[in-house]
Amino acid sequence: MPSPVSKPRTLYDKIWDDHVIDIQDDGLALIYIDRHLVHEVTSPQAFEGLRNADRAVRRPDCTLATVDHNVPTDSRKNFASVQSFISEPDSRAQCVALEENVKEFGLTYFGMTDRRQGIVHIIGPEQGFTLPGITCVCGDSHTSTHGAFGSLAFGIGTSEVEHVLATQTLLQKKAKNMRITVDGELHEGVTSKDVVLHIIGLIGTAGGTGCVIEYAGSVFRGFSMEARMSVCNMSIEAGARAGMVAPDDVTFNYLRNRPLAPKGEAWDRALAYWKSLKSDEGANFDVEINIRAEDIVPTVTWGTSPQDVAPITGTVPDPTLISDPGRRSSVERSLKYMGLTPKTRIEDIVLDKVFIGSCTNSRIEDLRSAATIVLAAGSGAKVAPNIHAMIVPGSGLVKQHAEAEGLDVIFKRAGFDWREAGCSMCLGMNPDQLSPGERCASTSNRNFEGRQGAGGRTHLVSPAMAAAAAIKGRLTDVRKFLGVDLSSSANMKVASAFDFFTDPVLPPPEPEKLAQSETSSKGLPPAETPSSVAKFTVVSGIAAPLHIENVDTDMIIPKQFLKTLKRTGLANALFYTLRKDPHTGEDTDFILNRAPYGQAKILVCTGKNFGCGSSREHAPWSLNDFGIRCIIAPSFADIFRNNTMQNGMLPVTLSDEECRALAEDAEAGLELEVDLEKQEVRRANGKPAIAFTTDPFRRHCLLNGLDDIALTLQKVGAVEKFEQRRSELWPWLDGFGYKGKKIPVRGLGKMDW
Incomplete structure (x- = not known):
């Protein structure tokens, strides 16, 4: 809740402070999540986890679901059902699973017959579900889009999707503050996309690792909300946890009268709070980047990373000059x-x-x-x-x-x-x-x-x-x-977005009762709920060397293998495009195809920024399923690091030199032993062990196989107390049907807006 601390704070500091429920001595905080967006790819395993543990969705009124990744974009004139419209079996299965899950757990859903259906990061702002000052998460790395409204928005893995569904909270450590300021006048033809590509080209895909970026300066102030969303969307491509822009009149005018935005007296109260959401003068930023708008021209990528950029007037680089x-x-x-x-x-x-x-x-x-x-x-x-x-x-x-x-x-x-x-x-x-x-x-x-x-x-x-x-x-x-001169061309008409918000905020009731309706009406389970997380103590065996930087999640597991309803069965998908020739389908000479590395339990990567890209948890699932329990690298993308530990796996960060030394051991066929208790990597042939450090809380959880959800449920009292104060301070964040308000009769008592 609002912090009594008087020292100057950044926008990120303020939103973070307003959402901390509990914080440990080591800085690990339990934070409250105001808005949760759900789609079909990263949610099936989360709902299955709830079902297996007999857990309900804690705040259906703060959750919004849609299908977007798998849906065909062909004409829907003859659409009858998901089952008949989506021909690809695995895509159809994920969409059907989401339809069944939202019914079972009582969630608001924009399906394929709803004209509001769309990409999660389009529909959230469009409906006013996204608001300034909130925390917003989704099982999708581009959730950073919503930071354009002055919110703290970030992608999460499937284990964390389940955690939010069950508790409406997350365990997080506070990130560093980074500010990127772009001042001046942009050249004609330069757009927000060019600006963010220029930024990523300048700082690299790991430039924002460990940080939340605030975009400041006259260029961002002059951008529309759509343009700000495009910039914040690609913050994850710079390695940042989130990106944000302080709300202003541009923000407020965009939100006013949107279906899920506050109205009347609630709007006035919300607006007064939102106007306080800006970095104080003198607030400390750990990293500052200043860019001249005049230096940016229309920009394009030439390579296989968002940092591989060039001006449209430029040339492809010559590696011999690097x-x-x-x-x-x-x-x-x-x-x-x-x-x-x-x-x-x-x-x-x-x-x-x-x-x-x-x-x-x-x-x-x-x-x-x-x-x-x-x-x-x-x-x-x-x-x-x-x-x-x-x-x-x-x-x-x-x-x-x-x-x-x-x-x-x-x-x-x-x-x-x-x-x-x-x-x-x-x-x-x-x-x-x-x-x-x-x-x-x-x-x-x-x-x-x-x-x-x-x-x-x-x-x-x-x-x-x-x-x-x-x-x-x-x-x-x-x-x-x-x-x-466009005077001779047909002039484009300009319509208002508000002309299309004609759907009722409270949809008509659905009379039929659904099976398993008791699932969503049960209270929270006891804190001693058993854990399903595997313990990590000592892992020893074959180590596979990998000499690639920026190993992204699409490289670890291609998108065709994301169409699964389970966390297992993904071993063959690991590094599939590197292990199989795309033209012949035959095995390549990739390291994991060679003996003895097909039995590897440890992966040693000499390149930085391992696991960059998506928040999808499928990447660690595929590594784990293959048998790799530990990844050693000079640095990791933030979300990937967290996702591995959610699955009982250990990411170990060592220096470039130490990674190269261990890779040489691996190339020599020598086994390694990773001991989490002693925090050391032991080598063969009498070579000295290499020490590493791990976050104390995560180390404790890994050693004991502890489940984050079960740990959080031990703090139910603190969560309830926070929610009570939240409703008093920011009532516009509660949906209809919450805490004694009338719930529409929708089978399960679905908490619609």
Whole structure:
């Protein structure tokens, strides 16, 4: 609750302090979660965990679910049911599972027959479910999007999804404060996407590790909410835990009168609180980055990491000019995968596909930006003959809004494929994918190997740049389309988003009672609930060496293996694109395919930033299922580190030199022994052991196989006391039906808004 501390605080400090329920001497805090978004990919195992432990969802009124990753974006004119519409069996199973789970546990759900369905990070802000000052989580790393509203929003793994469902809390350690300030005037044609790509290129994909970034300066102040969301969305690509922008009149005007935003007297109270959410003058930031707006030009990625950026007027880098051997090796690997030659002009790169969509760039402003470029190209402009161009709105309401403005007509007349809402080709868990070798200009957020399809090659760009590329057939400087007189073209109509918020806030009651309705009505279980987490004491055996930096979660487990309802059965999926030739399906000479490393229990990586990318817990599940219980590396992505420990696995951080020494042992076929009790890695042939340190609380939990949920449930009294004060201070955060309010009759007593 509000802190009595008088020293200057950052925006992050204030929101953190307002949500701490309990804090230990080592700094581990139990924080309250105000908003929880759920989708079909990272939730099945969480609901199964609740079911097995006979636990309820603690706050259905603070939870909102939808399907987005797996859904086809084909026309839904003939949609009858998920079972008949989704042909791919595993995708269908995940969507059906979510439909069944939301019914069983009484959650608000935007399904495929609901026009509000869409990408979680589009619908939350769109509905006013996302508000300033809240904590917001989702089993998706791009939850950082919601930080644009001045909230603390971050992605979590499936174990933590279950933890929030059961307790409405999380165990967290406070991150460091980082501020990135961009001041000045942006050049014409430079958008928020160019700004964030420029930032990531400057600080790298691990530049924000361990930090929450606050974006400040005149550029961000001048951005719309849509633009701010695009920047915060990609904070995770810079390694940050979250990104945020202090709320202001732009924020308040966006939220006013949205369906789930407070109204009347509650709005006035909320607004007074929201206006206090800004960093105090003199507040301390652990890291400060200052950037001149004038230094940013339209930007595109050339490689397989979001940090591999170049100005559109630039060239592909030459690795022979790079002195750092690790970086040089990474660039060489990226160029080989991307099929590019050093010093190639960026504008000479020919494309096969263009994708405009994703949680980064599928809002109405993004579609308007792309449509403006199409109009600027002339009345007869067409998508180049070598290009298949797709436009996928972020939600059903965005699609309706765009159609009301005539944007769909502009796109379809030029030959763009106008589709239904969903994640689409951002990660290709649905039918929208690249074929091996195909090259795509994409408005999404990741250009990892195989991200949009096995062997597919991705260049990240802004919506305007994507539209220009579609017309020209290659990567193109969007500024060539600017300054065109559009007076002779059809003028775009501008509609208000509020014209489409006509759905009732309280849907009509559903008369039928559902099976297992008692599940959602039960109270909290006893604190001595048994744990399912495996103990980690000593692990010894074969160690496999890996010499790759920025090992991302898509590399660890490709998206086609995320369509599972269980935590097991993923051993064969581990590093699949490295272990199998994408063209022949035959085994490669990747390290885990070679004896004796197929029996490895320890993985030693010499490259930094292991586990970057998604918050999906499938990556540690696949490692664990393969038999690897311990990963040793110079550094880890924050979410991946936490996800491993949630599964009884140990990430060990050592110096570059120590990792190289252990990798040499592994290459010599020597076994290693990792002792968590003594916190040392023991080597063969009498070589001295290497000491490491682990967070004391996590070490204790691993040694004893303790379950975070069971531990949290021992603090139920503190959680209830916090909720009581929360309702008094911020009543607009409680949904209808909470704490004695009338609950609509919806089978299970679903707590609708």
